[in-house]
Amino acid sequence: MTEEKTEVKSETEVKSGTGLPKNTAAALCYLAGWVTGLAFLLIEKKDEFVRFHAMQSIVTFGVLTVLAMVPVVGWVLSPFVMILGLILWLVLIVKAYQGEKFELPVVGEFAKKQLSKIK
Numbered sequence: 001m002t003e004e005k006t007e008v009k010s011e012t013e014v015k016s017g018t019g020l021p022k023n024t025a026a027a028l029c030y031l032a033g034w035v036t037g038l039a040f041l042l043i044e045k046k047d048e049f050v051r052f053h054a055m056q057s058i059v060t061f062g063v064l065t066v067l068a069m070v071p072v073v074g075w076v077l078s079p080f081v082m083i084l085g086l087i088l089w090l091v092l093i094v095k096a097y098q099g100e101k102f103e104l105p106v107v108g109e110f111a112k113k114q115l116s117k118i119k
Helices: 022-028 034-043 048-069 073-097 107-117
Strands: none
16 A cells, blocks of 8 residues: 655745746846846746736836936935835845735835736
């Protein structure tokens, strides 16, 4: 008599379309800000969890990048934008790696709307 063992994969162990675990791919969306968000949005075609984090990364860090580049006002606000960006970056990477679909208050809703338009 042999016993068959069935493995149950947790939510984070499931592979995304990139071949990476979903939580790893989602966390990597934030690694280099909007650049990696764009890369994962273009690469990942199926997994909504990864695509959401990719779009949220594009919107969040894209806005922060543009805000920091605005003449005079952006230069004055740049140190605060950088501190805010660093805090957001750390929180978003950790939350995505934990498998949580963490939505920023305004940006998360906007990211979901944009994703629904590009399906």
